[in-house]
Amino acid sequence: MLTGISGNNKTETQKNNPDIMDTISNIIIMAPPLLLALTLHEYAHGYVAFRLGDPTAYNAGRLTLNPLSHLDPIGTIAFFIIKFGWAKPVPVNPIYFREPRQGMLWVALAGPVTNLVLAVISAILLRVTIFTGQALPYSPMLEAVLVPFYYMLVTSVWINLVLCIFNFLPIPPLDGSRIVAGLLPEEMARQYASIERYGFIIILILAFSGILGKVIFPIIRFANNLLQV
Numbered sequence: 001m002l003t004g005i006s007g008n009n010k011t012e013t014q015k016n017n018p019d020i021m022d023t024i025s026n027i028i029i030m031a032p033p034l035l036l037a038l039t040l041h042e043y044a045h046g047y048v049a050f051r052l053g054d055p056t057a058y059n060a061g062r063l064t065l066n067p068l069s070h071l072d073p074i075g076t077i078a079f080f081i082i083k084f085g086w087a088k089p090v091p092v093n094p095i096y097f098r099e100p101r102q103g104m105l106w107v108a109l110a111g112p113v114t115n116l117v118l119a120v121i122s123a124i125l126l127r128v129t130i131f132t133g134q135a136l137p138y139s140p141m142l143e144a145v146l147v148p149f150y151y152m153l154v155t156s157v158w159i160n161l162v163l164c165i166f167n168f169l170p171i172p173p174l175d176g177s178r179i180v181a182g183l184l185p186e187e188m189a190r191q192y193a194s195i196e197r198y199g200f201i202i203i204l205i206l207a208f209s210g211i212l213g214k215v216i217f218p219i220i221r222f223a224n225n226l227l228q229v
Contacts, residue, residue: 027080029148033122033156034079035067037115037163038087042070044110046090052103054096062090078207079159089173101189105182108175112164119160123227126153157227161220169216171203172196 043065046057057063062070075086097103133146167175172195181189195202206212 029151030080030155030159033152033159034076035071037118037156037159038076039065039067039070040114040118041111041163041167042087042090044114045092045107048110049090049092049096049103049107052097052106054093054103056093056096057090060091086167101182101186104178108178108182111175112167115160115164115167119157119164119223119227122153122156122160126150126157126228129153154228158220158224161223161227162216165216165219165223171206172199174199174203 043063046063049056050058050063070087070090072086072088075088078086092104092107094100094104129146129150133142133150136142168179170176170180172193177192177196177199181193184192203212206215
């Protein structure tokens with residue numbers, strides 16, 4: 001992604017191994033926004049739960065901005081392979097909430113909404129970066145800073161939109177299912193939640209069959225184009 005942006009200053013290694021260098025560049029560009037998006041998503045769940053009276057995430061050491069506490073190896077790798085993934089869910093115990101079902105709804109909302117806010121902030125910073133690059137006189141040092149930052153922001157908008165829209169899907173155990181369960185009558189919500197034991201399998205089948213991508217990527221592309229106009 002970043003290789004060759006500055007012109008023809010490629011090293012011999014880059015010329016001989018363009019695919020390897022492109023892969024390394026992509027990982028370097030993608031890693032910071034991905035770690036930030038996953039970390040703040042899970043932190044938001046834990047923080048809202050804590051404010052509503054649940055100390056479970058705090059006691060488990062998950063109310064932290066340390067990315068290593070939230071990363072799920074499979075979910076992180078999936079992001080690089082199938083372009084969407086997940087973090088290790090923050091533990092929440094609704095028994096601490098005054099109104100458990102409503103509390104879970106707010107906790108579930110916190111993650112995707114945080115990613116939406118991050119996408120908007122990244123889009124604003126992206127425009128500031130473009131303006132800065134156009135307003136200031138060119139220098140190699142300025143380009144060395146702004147070009148990677150530009151691509152990180154582009155990637156941040158996309159990643160946060162993916163996490164937001166993917167997690168809003170009403171498939172247990174995704175956040176969207178918690179939101180739906182909080183809106184359904186109690187008995188219907190209980191029956192709906194029983195699907196959760198098959199949720200991960202359903203998500204994998206939909207992902208690898210291509211159905212999931214056909215459903216969410218048009219929405220993501222629309223939102224991405226809207227933010228980056």
